[in-house]
Structures are given as structure tokens and as C-alpha cells.
Amino acid sequence: MITSYDVKFWEIRRNETSKTPSYVVRWKVGGRQKSKTLRTKALAESFLSDLRQAAKRGEAFDVETGLPLSMLHAKSARTVFEFARAYIDMKWPHAAAKSRDSMSDALSTILPALTKDRSGRPDAETLRAALRKYALLPTGRRPETPSEMARAIRWLEGASLDLADLGETKGVRLALDALALRLDGKAAAPNTITCKRAVLHAVLEYAVELEELAANPLHKVRWKPPKTTETVDPRVVVNPRQAQELLTMVTYVGGRGRGRRLMALFACMYYAALRPAEAVGLRLQDCHLPAEGWGRLTIDVSRPEVNTQWTDSGDAHEERGLKHRGRADVRPVPIPPELVTILRRHIEEYGTGEDGRVFRSERGGVIASTAYTEVWQDARILALTPTQVASPLARRPYDLRHAAVSLWLNVGVPAPDVAERAGHGVDVLLRVYAKCLDGHKEIANRRISEALTM
Incomplete structure (x- = not known):
């Protein structure tokens, strides 16, 4: 088998020689032109993407068939x-x-x-x-x-x-x-x-x-x-008073001040609607925290947690771009003075890591989900009534994000602005949070009644 790393690709084109729609993928390996015709444009784009990815990761291509070795393995x-x-x-x-x-x-x-x-x-x-x-x-x-x-x-x-x-x-x-x-x-x-x-x-x-x-x-x-x-269960959503009570109780739980160390992390989920993986990856350079007024977080990094056997780095928190976004995309999130104050106090008390991370474990590592979930469950017991503890209310730290987005929608923030802050598409936002919009039915009923009596 003769292989080559000299690969060139052309754009997909419609097959003009056939009455039935089909699309041609064209590329060159070691100076020899190759082509493949597929029935749909989606199949052609997927095939070309696989070829490009193989070339990008430095894989050798078979000169005879024009295929990367991984594809030859699959075909055999x-x-x-x-x-x-x-x-x-x-x-x-x-x-x-x-x-x-x-x-x-x-x-x-x-x-x-x-x-x-x-x-x-x-x-x-x-x-x-x-x-x-x-x-x-x-x-x-x-x-x-x-x-x-x-x-x-x-x-x-x-x-x-x-x-x-x-x-x-x-x-x-x-x-x-x-x-x-x-x-x-x-x-x-x-x-x-x-x-x-x-x-x-x-x-x-x-x-x-x-x-x-x-x-x-x-x-x-x-x-x-x-x-x-797909929709968020409105029973998980806390109101502002409950959220503030939960954040306060977080500071009273966990040995060696662990809860106090994590309070600002939970505050980012509530006041800025950050996903847990985004909050864990927050860095000092992402934070604009003025002495007075509103601040801003510029989110471009996520640290999702997964078993180390699936990561390239061997770390449980592999650094990634934002969910459903390109790697270079950023998401600016305005934050209220309450969160600005909480973050300024946290940074003053605990400092930041060598890489600028705002939130670290006691040993300086990335905070594990098991650590902050355990603290959260203890805080729920202190902040909520027994009936509420047994209910879905704020059962997971992620529910703080749901509470934030629901609050913004219910106070009348335009959906495109909410979607931009939360990192959603507008259609997804309205579909996912449809059941969390309080009072809209009553408003609609009143307007219909007024129209009927005109």
C-alpha cells in the first residue's frame, strides 16, 4: 500500500450528468484526483467533513483508493x-x-x-x-x-x-x-x-x-x-427570596469552610445564569467588576466534567468552548451589583489560581461536581421547609440557572436579550421555559375579555 499526506480538497458540486439529484465530492491524494458521488448533499458534506478531519489530524491517505487509513479500516x-x-x-x-x-x-x-x-x-x-x-x-x-x-x-x-x-x-x-x-x-x-x-x-x-x-x-x-x-419543570424554580436564603445557607455548611468557598460559584449560576461547567471555568480576566453598578462576565470557556478515560489531557475537566458555539465564540453576560459584590469579596478572600480561575478546591484543583452538589444538598435542608426539601424545588445546582432565566422572562426582559445572556437560541429558550412564564395567561385573558366587550 502506498500512502501520502499530500491531500487537497475541492468544494462539493451538483452532478450535472444525472437527472436524479446527486452530489460529487472531489479531492486529490499524492497528485491523483479522486471523486465520489452521493445521493444527497448532506451525505456529501458529511463524507467531505470526514476526509478533511482525517487530513487535519495528520492521518495518511491511501493513494490507490484516496481514503484515509481509518476509512479503509471501516471498509474492511x-x-x-x-x-x-x-x-x-x-x-x-x-x-x-x-x-x-x-x-x-x-x-x-x-x-x-x-x-x-x-x-x-x-x-x-x-x-x-x-x-x-x-x-x-x-x-x-x-x-x-x-x-x-x-x-x-x-x-x-x-x-x-x-x-x-x-x-x-x-x-x-x-x-x-x-x-x-x-x-x-x-x-x-x-x-x-x-x-x-x-x-x-x-x-x-x-x-x-x-x-x-x-x-x-x-x-x-x-x-x-x-x-x-424539553421544558423546564416550573416546580424546580426558586423565587428571589428562596434563592437568597439558599445562598446564605451555603456559607454555613461543609467542613473547613467549604460552603463559604463555594457560595460565589452558586451565585454565578443564579445571578448570571451560568451553566455549572461555565462557572467552574470562570477566570479573573473574564470578569469586569466595577466598584459600583453593574458588571460583566465574558464567557468563552467551559469545563465539563467527564471520566478521565474520555479526555486527551487525562483531567476530569477538559477545557472546551461554549455549548453549541464555535471555539472562538464568546458570550457577554451583564451582572447585577449583587453578584459584582459577591465576586469581589470572593476574590479578595480566596484569590485566584495560577491560570486565573476564580473558583478552586482547597488544594487548588478544578471543583468537582460531587463536591458542590453535596454542599448544595446540605444547604437545601437548612434553607427550605421539609415539604420543599422533599419536592423538586432547586433539587440540583443547575436549577439556579433555570430560576435566573425564568425570572428574566417573567419581569419582561425581551426574549432575544435573555437568549443572548443565557446562551440559547430564542426558539429553544421559549420552548424550554414555556411552563415557567407566570401571569401571561391572566394578561392574555384580560386582553381578550376587553376586546370582547368593546
């Missing part, structure tokens, strides 16, 4: 299991840690179902552990495999259905039925099913791109996932 796969591992190898370098975790989680649910009836099948927990911890990591990142896990992987290799079997409806139904259940056999949550189905769809689309399947078989199956809940 004969079973679903082999193809899934090749898909992981291809996607891993340019996927976020959370996305890697989601891919592994979904495929660990689906792959055991796409197997033949073969003796020696390991139990469900062993198969899942073998996939999550070993088999579905990229080739260069797999740890030494214990004998029990190695036996489970060998069983999967031998029992896996042929990739061609996924072209039939019954094969896809096996996968769909599997992702609808938890490991204990109970129904999975609707949002979980939706996320796992999205991974399955992406894997099948990749098989179509490589012409291993004629079409995505999911499109032929009449299978409706359970409806997901």
Missing part, C-alpha cells in the same frame, strides 16, 4: 462489532470528551443485541464493562485487558452479526429494542433513548457514506421513541 470490517470499533477510531480524535462517552455508552448498549445465538455468552454486565472499558477505546488507548474481559471481547468478535445484516429491518429493530431498555430490563429514560438512537443513526450514516449499506435502514423502520421532555 465485515461484522457490526468491527465496524463500530473502526467508527470509534475515526470519530475519536475530533470528538469532545462528552461525545466520546455518549458514543461508547450507546454502542455498549446496542452491540450485545446485534449478535448471533452462540454458546458461552457472558452476562450483560460483563459485556458492557468489556465494551466500555476496553473494546470501544481507540487502538492506542486500550489498557491491558484482564482475562475475563478478553474472553467477553472474543465472544463478541465471533458472535457479532455481519454488517450486511443491518440492511434488514429485523437487525435494526434488535438495536432499537436494546437501547429502549436499561441494563436491569426496565424502560430507559426518553432522553437517554433519543441520545442513543442518534449515535446509532450516525454509525449507520457512516456505513452508507462508505457504501457498505445502500441506505440507512432506520428510515425504513416504523418505530417511535417515547416523547422527551
